[in-house]
Amino acid sequence: MTKIMIVEDDRKIADYLGSFIDKYGYQSVIATDFEEIMTTFRETAPDLLLLDINLPSYDGYYWCRQIRKESICPVIFISARTGEMDQVMALDNGGDDFITKPFHPDIVMAKIRSQLRRAYGEYAAKLEERVLTQHGLTLYPERYELHFKIGIAQLTKKETDIIESLLERYPRVAGRQDLLEKIWDDQTYVDENTLNVNITRVRKKFKELGVEGAVETVRGAGYRLRITWKEEEV
Template sequence: MQTIMIVEDDPKIAELLRSHIIKYGYRVHVVHDFDRVMDEFRNERPDLVLLDVNLPSFDGYYWCRQIRQESICPVLFLSARTGEMDQVMALENGGDDFITKPFHSEIVMAKIRSQLRRAYGEYAAKADERMLEREGLRLFPERLELAFGTKTAALTKKEADIIESLMERYPRVTGREDLLAKLWDDQAYVDENTLNVNITRVRKKFLELGIEDAVETVRGAGYRLNVSWVKAGEE
């Protein structure tokens, strides 16, 4: 049975979420001590976290960064804030999706199921481990790792999906619509800026490996893998 951890300081909202989620056969753990979020995360080892932005002591962005140091489990932010920058902040700090309050319970469940499928279910690995390679760049989709030379970068599921699409399409362009369809089951709830934020995060992963300008923006079309490291090695 998969475990959902709820970190929400409004007890009415927390109980509403808990009572609805358990109807679908999930185990639910609700955090009450907001100074011990990571202690409870380590004890429960949840498969997904619902994380409010506004929390006592430290906000949800802080706790998401702490979670990302130890886990790549899906994190869905909950917030009454509706500004675009709030959604950008959530994604930049390691979140996988952003749900605006007030929300419809069925939308929350659809997003939970979608993230669980992508992380552990029908979209996750079911056979021998795959490895994609382009000009010395190696992607291990099942491990969520990107490697180049002796360096390795840990990826989120969405980052791995984007890089996989770029490597599979190289040297062709990967369209924005194709990426949106690959990354989100229901594009109706995806803000246009969400893909831009994820592309920025992918570029940062390449920089961790010492690779600059690895993702080229093709105006009006999408993105293309730029094997700039090959040219640099030839100079």
């Protein structure tokens, strides 16, 4: 079932939207912890997000930027702000549409259906999913998943970026600077320690799949994928 995540700190409005969305055959998920929007987003994996601008701690623009680091799912801003600049900022920060309060639920549903068609339906671009495979290891970058034998490890975006680089360069070394640039983004400063922390996490994900010593440190250069198993063992 198509899931719609609602991030709105006015619970009456959130419940009203949720009931209307459920009535039309979608599944609504209402965020309640406004410090952990990304955690809820990852756990829910919604097909579309309704996002208010005025939220506790961080505003909707901030959360939209965080979501855009990991997902291209449609984001519709809903706000009492009516200024043109607010709508411009919503689009510039990664939003796909903007609805002003007070709103008519039929308008909200029409915009939801429109964005779902564009993203997944008849108007969606037909793009093949990227898959990287090496000696039985299979990475699905757009799913943030690493497969080995019958096991599946769920990854973060940075973990996915690192493993993608290791697979693309195998059996060559992926340089530290190349990896730093790979996991760099406009909002986050990434230093050497951040790379070390993420490499440790990547090693743990390989270990979850039963792959020991998969990431080899090449002193003074970077890291290399170390494959010690044979194809017939996979």
